Each structure stands twice: as C-alpha cells, then as structure tokens.
Amino acid sequence: MAVHSLTSVNSAEEVQSRPKVQTTFRPDIEGLRAVAVVAVVLFHAAMPGVTGGYVGVDVFFVISGFLITGLLWREVDSTGSVRLRAFYGARARRLLPASAAVGVITMIASFLLLPPLRVPSVLHDGIASALYVSNYRFLQQGVDYFTAHSFPSPFLHYWSLGVEEQFYLVWAPMFLGTAWLMGRVRRRKKAESIVSQQPFLVVLTLVAVGSFALSLVTTYLAPVTAFYPLPTRAWQLALGGLVALTAGYWRRLPRHVASVIGWAGLGMIVLACIWFDPTTLFPGTAALLPTVGAILVIAAGCATPSLGCGHFLGWSPMQAIGRISYSWYLWHWPVLVLAPELSGHRLGLPARLAAALLSAGLAWLTLRCLENPLRFSPTIRNSPWRSLALGGVATAIAVCVGLTLLTVVPTPVGRGAPAATPHVTATSPPPAGSPMAAYDAAVQRAFGEVQAAVAASAGLTAVPSNLDPPLAGLVEQPGFPADGCLRDFVQSGHPECAKGDVTSATTVALVGDSHAYMWAPALEQVATEQHWRLEVLAKAGCPFMDLYNQNSLFRDVNENSSHCEQWRTQIITRLRTEHPRLVVVDTWRGYGFDETAPPTAGYAAYDSAWIASLTRLVQQLRAMGSTVLVLGPNPDPHTSVPVCLSGHLDDVMACTPLRSTAVNTSGIAAESAATQAGGGQYADLTDLFCTADRCPAVVGNTLVYSDSNHITNEYSRLLVPAIGALADRALAHG
Template sequence: MTHTLNQPRNSTKSSSFRVDLQGLRALAVLLVMCYHIWFSKVSGGVDIFLMLSAFFLTSSTARRISRGERPPLITGWLHRFSRLIPQAAVVIVSVVVAAWIILPSTRWLELIDQSKASLFYQQNWYLANHQVDYYAFNTSSASPLQHFWSLSVQGQIFILWPVVLAFSVLIWKLFFSRFNFAWVAGAFFSAVFIGSLAFSINITANNQQVAYFHTGARLWEFALGSLLALALPWLSTLPEKIRRIAGWAGMITIVASGAVLDVQGQFPGFMALIPTMAAALIIAAPATRAWANPSGVLSLKPLVKLGDLSYGMYLWHWPMLVFYLEVSGNQKASFLAGTLLIAASIAASWCTTRFVEKPVIAWQNNLAFPHWMPSTGLKAISQIAVVAIGLGIASLSVTAWENNVEHRRALAASQTATDNPGATAPEDWDPAPAALTLPLATELADEWQTPGNPCAGSNNPDDERIMFCEQGGNFDGSPDLVMLGDSHMQHWSAAAAAAMEESGGSWILVFHPGCRYGSDADRDEAECANFQDAAEEYVADLAPKMVLTTASKTVAAPDEYLRSPGEQETIVDHYAEAIQPFLDAGSQVIAMRDTPRYTYSIPECVDSNPSHLEACDGSAHEALAQINPVQEFLAQHDYGQQVVSLDMTGLLCPEGVCKAVIGNVSTYLDDSHLSKTFVLSAKRQFAEAFKKATGWQ
C-alpha cells in the first residue's frame, strides 16, 4: 500500500485502514489551500503530510515484518513512484504549457529548471540553493511549481526510509532478535529524530529560507511519524478518555496553528513540533467513529472523499492560484475567487485521479500473465514502464519548451545591427516586423555590466569592505576616471568605460549594489556604511582626474503623502560632504542624474505587449523632478568647473516620454536598471554628453 498525500485507493476496504486518517489528510490539505489562497501564509498542514507519510510507510512495513516477510526495497520503490508520478507528470505538463502561454519569457529559464527539478524530486534543493523565500508571494516571484518542494522531500524519504527499515531488520535479526522489532527500529528513528531536530533548530535560527526546504531539517518529522507507528500499539492501551481529550486538543491545535504560529520566521525548527504532535494526538485517539472522538468527525464521508483526492488537490491548487493572480493582476484572491479556485482544484484532482491514476493502478494490478511467467517480476516491469512513460512525457514537454528558447536565441543571433540599432536609430527608422526586441527576456542575466577586469596592482583596494572593483584602459599613474556608487552607477559603466578607452584613457569602477554613495539613508546597513567609508578613502588616495557618481535619487511610486515620484526626486543626502575628499585631492566630480524607475518590469511588459510597446512607456513629468536636483545643488555651491552635471534624461525620455524600447532594444533589464545592450548602443551619445560636461578630450 502506497501511503502519501493521496493514499490509498483500494485500501479503504482493508480492515487495518483508518478512514479517519483520510479525513485528517483532507483537513490538512484544506488548511494548506485556504492559507495559501486567502492569507498568503503557510498553515503547517504540509508538516502533517510529511509525518503521516512516514507513519503509513512504517506501519505497513512493520505489519509485513510481523508476518515474517522481508521489507521491500526495489519493489517498494517502484510501487510508490508508479503511483506518484502519473498525476505529478500531468500537473507538470499542464504548468509547462500554461507558463509557456501565460507567463512572460523573463521567467521561462527558471521554470524550465524548476520543471526538471520537480520531475526528479529535487525541487527542494533547487529552492534552497537559490535562496527562494517561500513566503514572498507575489506574481513577479512565485513559481507555479514551488510547492513541489514538499513532494521532493517526500520522494527522497520514500527512497531512504525503506533502507533504514531494512537495516533495522538486519540489525534486529543479527543481534537483538529476542527483543521486539519496534524497540530496535525505534532506537534508529529516535537517533534520526534527535539529530535532525537539533540540526533543524540550528539552521532555522541561522538561515530559515534554506532550512524550510532542507531535507535534513525535515527528517525528524518523518522520524516522528515512524516512532508513532511503532508506539501506537502501546499508546492504544492508555485510557480512552485521555486519548479522546488529547485528540480534540490536537484537532483544535491543527486548525489554529496557521493563524497563531509564526511559520515564516520559525519553521521548521522546534515550532513545527506543534502541528505534527497535534496530528500525533489525533492518530493516537480512539479510532472508533463515535461523535465523541475526533475520528467521528474525520470519518465523515465528504472528508474521506476529499482525503482520497488530497494528493491531486495539493498538486493543482498552487499553480492555479499563481496563474489566476498573473492573469487577473490581483495581489490576492477574493473570497469568491478563492472559493472557485478550491472548487477547481478539487475538480482537477478528481479528473486526474479518476482518469489517470486509477486506470494506471488498475492496469498494473490486472495485467494477465501466462502461468509460467513470474508475475512479481513482470509487475515490476509494468511499474517501471509507468514511471518511464510519466517521466518521458513530462520531459518531452520541458524539452520542447527549451527548444523554443534555443530557436529564439538563434533567430536573435542572426539579426543584423540594422534590426536592433538601439540609441543609434534614426528618427525615421522602422523595425522589420519579424525582428525580435533585444535583449531577449530569457537572456537578462547577461545584461548586468562589469566591462573590465578585476582591479589589480596598485589599483587593488586590498580592503575587504570593497567587494566589487573593475578596471580597464591604459594606466599611466592615477586613473583618468573612477565610477563610484551603486548599481545605478554600474548600469552606465559600459558606456563610460568605452568613452574612456576610445580616447586612450583609463577607468575604475567601484560599486556596491543597493548602496548609494553619500547617502546616509543607505548607511543604515552596516555593509553599506563600511563600503562608503572604504570607498571614500580608496578613491581619495587614487586622486583620479575625474570621479563619476550618481548625485540624485529617484523613486518608483508615490509616497504616503501622495507625492509623485518626480516630486520626490532629490539630491543624495550629504552629497556635498561625501565628495569633498575628492575635491581636496584635486579630482573633478561629475554629478550624474539618476535614471527613472518603474513600478513594473520593463522586459516583462514588453514581452506581454509586443504590438503595443507604448503601454510600457513612462512619463518623464511623473518620474522626474521638473528641475534637475543636481542643477539646483550646483547653483547653491560655488564649485566652478570642479563639479559638473551629467544628465542623460534626454536619451532615455525623448520629448518627455521615457521609452521602454528604443531602436528595437529594451532600455531596461528590470524595473530600474538599464540593459547592457541599450547602454552599449548609446555609447556615442554618452561620450558626447560626457565630453561636453567635463571638457575631456
């Protein structure tokens, strides 16, 4: 009998099967769905699923051992995965097709990787390695396959747990056969429980995002289920009244856990003991269906039926929610929309259970073999075929998606410079209808700019507080230009570097993402404060001819006083004090105006509106101050030509319209950073503006 989120089908006829635990599955999955859909939270229901899966696996294995049978390994693995994979494969194929059609291509590569990880039970490690915040639910980051993390953990345990049980049997028979098997296996699972729980508490305290997906941090939940399975015969001898009261307490705790517990900050450490121990109290409660017992409620036919569908309900609800929010543009589902999503998830689960899972199981169970053929071996072959077909069909859909991405890359590579002139496009230029806009939304990871080589020799900061330093050009003493700031300085670096190198000069780029030089507001973060202190000393000691910094600060959205982003643009706080050491060293400071910011991703908007690119444009009047704050700053200080202004707004926002696409090139790689492709196309305009401002030749 395969016991997981959807189990079992035929086992409801078994005298050893407890229908109330199907109801417990239904309760857990309904809590998961409700908290995901309406509260953007996690309920603890998944922890119950994980514990239950080990409870059933250990119970069934213990019964086999009590009958003198060996615990199954290969046949057990095939039995479980041949039942798990068909529905999972259908969901993955459906998500691939829907994402291909609905989601912007900025998210395709990640979803292709996640599809493979989900299909082969590695999604939890993918999410852990990529530091995905499971709780940061929004349409720009939530993956429709994110929920496969728990199924991946469960699949890994379904491989490991039979090995642990088989090893326990071996040790029991060799050394402790005079004892009950439960004591030997219990010792193993107790060690796993203690070790994993200690690890879980530690990693949750230090890196909760990784802990949430880490198999090692979840092993104790499975060990708890196994310990409960082994101890249940003894627990059943306790007074019925005590078990009944404890069971109701467990029921109340499970329902309330999601609302009361800080799942986001404290799971899966010791706090996850609360829902799992609550479920254990329900399992240990009297199993009779009397209304006085929790099992009486959990054995209600509707709950039992939903328990049969719980695996599919879990599989379907999350991608349906993600796609609904993406299409609707809503941040949350309303009560009506959420109710419809739950109903749709139940309906989809019924369909895949009725028309995919059950026929596959029936086919495996009812295969007719000649009397001279070993039925066990041939049944294993049929299970291998089910696993292979399921994995194969899902893999084909992912491969087709990958091939589409590669085809678009090939088309983009075959385009000529006249198809994507970017900033050099003449006013009367008209793109070819078939020409793709560059950069492709799938290639944005390559659009961050680091145009040179790591700083070396006398230019090496040799200060661990400066983590990002690049250099280029011909050095003869001090550098001609130092670019200093955050990622908004970085995104002009390719053009500035080209301007210096083409005139025979040298340059250095020193930056720290999210750390605007001169800004006290950014110094609240210790790492940023350290960078600013180190960078000030480093650049002043270099005494370059010029220092280029971003001098104004733009924002994307209205503030609490309903001031527009343009009304909020201002000079960097403490900018005068920040640049004074460079002026004292004899450097000319180039105070550059910040670029406009958007509340949405430009490439995603362009990808979604290929025929109406103007829908992605912004208004310079809304995004930027009417008077450049840098000009106002210079008017208030007597710097002469030692501090000059550089403003590229005219390039980005011709005639007051901040363009999402110029010359068939996307200007931004996200909502606030310029794409390398566009910046390189604008290097002539940048060089002209730079020389005009500074007098550099």
C-alpha cells in the same frame, strides 16, 4: 530485493506486550490532509488572513513521516525485512501517474500560453519536476519561494514532491539496513531474534536532531538553502516517524487529555497559518509550530481518532477534501499561475478563489479517472514490477514531452523594420574653473539628445529586427559579466575591481547593489575617457544604507544570508582608506514591495526609514571628504520587458509602461531633498527613459531593460554622455 528474514518470534507474550502501530484507516489524518492542502491553496491564492498557509507543506511532511514509518515498521516487525520492490512499486503506482499527467498538461499549457522567452525555463522546471529533483533546481537557481511570485514557475510547488520522493528513496533502505545490522549483532551475540524498536527509535532520533540542527544553522545563514532540500527537512519526517513508532504509548492517553492535545495541535497549525507571513524566517525554529501541531493532532488521534478535533477532521466534507488533497495540490498552482495568461490580466481575489475551486474540480476528476483506477487495479497492484513500470513509463512520458517541446519553442526575433542605432554626442567637459551654469548646460545638452531619441521611439509598434541585444540571447535575469565586481547573496568581502585608467590619482567609486552595477559599463567608458580610476563596489540585494539597524527582522535575514551589514561596514572602511573624490550611489527601489505578497524587507523604499538613512549615508560619505552623487531610479516597467516583448513582437506598446505608473515622482522628490540635506547631489534620471507620458521599452534599436528592473549594458553605454556630464558636474562643484 528483500533480504531473508532476520528474526523470528519466539515469545508471543513479549510480542503482544510491545506497543503496536495502528493499521486501521485514520479519518483524522485524512482530515488533517484537508487542513494542510486548504492552507497551501489559500496562501497561494493570496487569501487575506492566511499569510502563513505555506506551513501546510510542513504538515504533509509530518503525515508522510508517520504513515511511511508505520508501514515500514509493520513490515520489519512481522518479517524482519523490507520488500523494496513492493514498497517502491506502491509509491510509484500511487504518486507518479497523477504527477506526470499534471506535469505534461502544465508543460503543454505553458508552451501555448506563456511568452516564448519564459517557456524554456518552465520546461526545464517541468523536466526536473518529473524527475523529482526540482527542489534542487530551485535551490541551485537561488529561487526564493517567498519572493518568486512576480514571475513564478508553474512547477514551483513540485519542490515538496521532490522532498517526498527523496524521502521514500532514503527511508526504506534506512529501515532495511537497521534491521540487517540488528540481525548481525544478535547472531554474533547469539541473542533471541526479537525485533526491537529501540534501534529504529535511536536512528530516527539522530536523524531528527541532526537535520534540525542543520536546518536551524542554515536558515540563519542562507534561508533559501534551508527551505528546499531533504537534509534540512528530514527532521519533520523523522518526528512523524517517531510518533508512529510510539503510537502504542500515545494510545494509552486518557480521552480527555488526548482531546485537549489534539485541539491544541490543530490550534498551533491554524496559528501558524494566520501569524506567519513571507517575512518569517523559515524553516528554522518557526517550523516547530506547525510541525509540533501536526504531531499533537496525529498523536491524539492514536488514542481518540473520532473524538475531540478528530470529530471535526472526520467530518464528511473534510474527508472529501482529504481524498483529493494530493491531486488538488498538483493542480492548484499551475491553474493560479496560468489563468492570468489565459485571461490576459491579473486575477482579483474572487477570480483567484474561483481558479482554486476549478483546480479542486480537476483534482476530483484526476482522482476518479486516473489515480484510483491505477491505484486499485488488481493487475497492476498485485505486481510490484508492473507498478514500477507504470511509474517509470509515466515519468519517461513527462520527460520526453518536456524535451520535445524544448526543441520547438519559437525563437523570438523582431518582426519590425531595422531601426537606426541611437547616438548621443559626447562633448568635452567645460574647462576647469567654469561656472556651474556651464556644467548644467552640458548636462542639459546630453539629456536633450537622449530625450529626442526616446521621443522618436515612443510610437514604436513592432520590435525591430536588429534589436540590440537580441531577445533570443536573453533570460529572465540581467546579463552582468562574471568579473567578480558584483558580489552575490552569499559572497563576503570584495575584490579589487578597478576599471578605466587604473593608475590615475583621481578615484571614482561606484557603490550599491546590482542597480549600481548596471551603470558600470557607462562609468567605465567615462573613466577611460576622463582618465579616472573607477572602483566598482556592488553586492546584489544589499542597499548601501544603514537600514539593517532600523528593522530587526530584516537585519536577521540579511545579516546572515547575504552579509549585507558586514559588507557595508567593510566597504565604508575601504572608502575611508582610499578617499575617492567622487562616490556614485545607486540602489534598487523595489525593496519592501511585492505585487502578490507582503513586504519582505521589513521596510519600503521611499518610506521614512529609507529617506532618513539616505541622508545619513550622504553625510557619512561627505565626512570622508568625498563628493556624493546619488543616481535616481530608472522607471519600473512592472514586468520582465524581454519576456513581454517575446510575446508581443508586433505590439511594443503592450510592454511600454505609462510614466505615471513607472515613476514614483514623490519618492524621487523626497530622495532629492534627503540627498541635498546630507550635502550631496541628486540626479533625477527619469528623462533619460521617458517622454511626458510613456517610458519606451525600445529606443531606436536598443533594448532598454534586461529584465523587470535592470537596464541593459547596451542602454547603459548609450547614456555615457549623460552620465559623464553628471559626474563632471559633481566633481567640479562637489
């Protein structure tokens, strides 16, 4: 697979005068690997003070760029060619068996430990990881690395391995192609065939500049899109490569200067680990801090690999950690994710650290029993074809295991007796001009019927066999129709989304995020019955309040990634034009809260900024002449209810939250007061979901929640009489 030598060396003196890439073992780089993996592991273990430990992956990218570029340059410099079979064979022998082995064990453990409804998604992640395309799978799914830890994939960390493997696939042909072009130019000019570093420096500089520009722009437009793919990460690998090509110049640094540079670089990495957190806009310019830090450490080591910070990095414990860094990285995340499933409860900090240490032990075993024997086996090492075959077989085994397990995942079907479909009687609204007491009575009647159905289901033990919707058809996201009325994170503007009696002169607008949209099935039926025109205006991830002006960080993230502020402005302008008689507002109350990470929004639901913003919103809508109805939150079950039920088909109570933990009573009271202060009406919906002590996951045969926070379309339609009575009351006495 290698081309013939393109160059020959005619001048020994010229060759000796060119800067060379260091070929000896670098203990400082092994120690730097230890720093990187410890940072990542402690971040994933939610260690206080290491909120930016995810930058360890950026350090790994720089190291890979330095080592792989150095390896390729040495071969091009000595032979004028790159032996692709040997290069890819060495990478396959080194990386694929361990990755595949951990992947297979993770898939089997996930199959055995996770609820059936979660298993297919994890197995697909495992297959994608075995093929080293999981970074694009997570990108396509819109998985935010920093907010995916409530129900994380045990393969989430494989995204960086995908970037590394894609880097290997691209880098070697890029070097080979550059060398080939150099040879053609020199033959055409009949110039001396001396390999020059300049074209490679130019190529890597162009890659670094182009990739960084793309990363910078994409980070501000769509951070998730910038985080995972190789094109927005290649600049970090290219900068590491530039250090490799200029290593000879770095070696000339005075020792005291190199020592200062090395410590400064290590300090930059540590600073990023403790300064950054999941709210940091990343990668973007923030990634420069750990990247430049890693560059400085490696560059200083070219001059003094055993002095300055190199002395610390060369310390035997750091070397030991560095040796297991690859396997530790592979093991730590699945252990942290699956350990709670094995223990049956969330892990505290001591338990998480113990799990991390356990994964280090597994890494040592993997290194001793799998990595090193295969890596250094003469039979395999001396044959690129055997090395490639080893990697191919390992990958094929992992993929086949995933596909096989997919075929035997049990279908979650309720084991309980069929339950009756709950029924809430719809009544006609009071005659026009009726006093408020008549409308209050209608609301109370509807709520009372729902409460009776909820109470009758509070003691349910087994999932009904006629559950509606059935668990088998659900995934870990709400089943919203693709009608365009719910805009996603990157869509701007809003189409005409009229429902009900579209010719009616009475317009009701439903406005908010996906939690507003989940009431569209109920309000659409109400609008049809009452001959209203229902306008649905919803955008996922965007609370319909002016919170973006309260926190600059949140504004930076969402104004660019989701266009929330622009969308809100457009909708306000549209409401001013359309003059709806009633505006129904709802939003998710989970913004700013995450059970394993710091707030990602820069504020929290129910805090002072939230409450003040709600009052301003109601006042703004009232000033347009519209009546405002703010719907209170549905209870928060703190888990994906369908997933939980799929693992507890005979124990519905295991997925039924306590009212005291699912309902924020003080927050609801504060929102109610804020809405009334703005001149609107507030509807506390808690009694549509909860008894005095529990909030059932199943009412009759109807599944209440479609995921961890949205209600199902079926339950929304069940509540039509209650939602209709609230809307009638609001319209009659706005």
